[in-house]
Amino acid sequence: MLPLPTTLVPSAHPHIITTPARTGTHVELRIHTSLTVFEVAAALWAPAVSGFVVTVLVHSVDTATGLPRHLPTAEPNEWARAIFADVDAAQGYFLGAVDPDTGEHWDGQLAYRLYLDTDRQAIRVPAQVVGCPHYRMRAGDGIPRFGSSPPPDPAR
Structure with missing residues (x-):
């Protein structure tokens, strides 16, 4: 059974x-899902x-x-989207093959994050918590899109 972001509780164990x-x-x-609490102070423009x-x-x-083992991102992306869908999968972020807390590269691991307010509604990633690049998961095809540009047209 998939973990739901609206019912997960903060825990040291994913x-x-x-x-x-x-x-x-x-x-x-091996899909590890965890929920942690964050609280960040105001910063310039944030x-x-x-x-x-x-x-x-x-x-x-x-x-x-x-x-x-290497695996194309499509299948891991589907899992992240399915878990985030309880709230809003389009608001999720793809971080890549990194430790999401340090930004250090990890072979065989893909990281995804979804940020929620205290009412468990999806929000944009707060600038104060970004430790590595975050790419919005906007497309419905399971492929993370970088920025807000549309995908390149293969016919060109």
């Missing part, structure tokens, strides 16, 4: 789903804000060795 990948041979997905951050980490590993 909700974990383990499932075979549809798009890779001998690849398993108001004070508090709320919650839902973090989804999708680890792709070899089923035989447990070592990281």
Whole structure:
């Protein structure tokens, strides 16, 4: 069962789903979902804000060795969107193959975040909490879009 951002509680232990990948041979997905509280002071051009951050980490590993395996982003993106859909998947952010708290690269892991206000409504990422680039997950095709530009036209 998918964890819902509206019912998750802050915990030191993430909700974990383990499932075979549809798009890779001998690849398993380990999906960690957690909710943490944040509160940031006002900064230049940014108001004070508090709320919650839902973090989804999708680890792709070899089923035989447990070592990281490459997997195209489409399937992990679908999982993040499904978890965020309880609130608003279009407000989610793709962070990439990084530790979302440090910005350090991690092989075999993709990170996603959704920021919620204290009423658990989706909000834009507060500038004061950005530790690495955040790319909005706007498109319905499971591909994160960078910025607000439309995707390139392949016919050109």
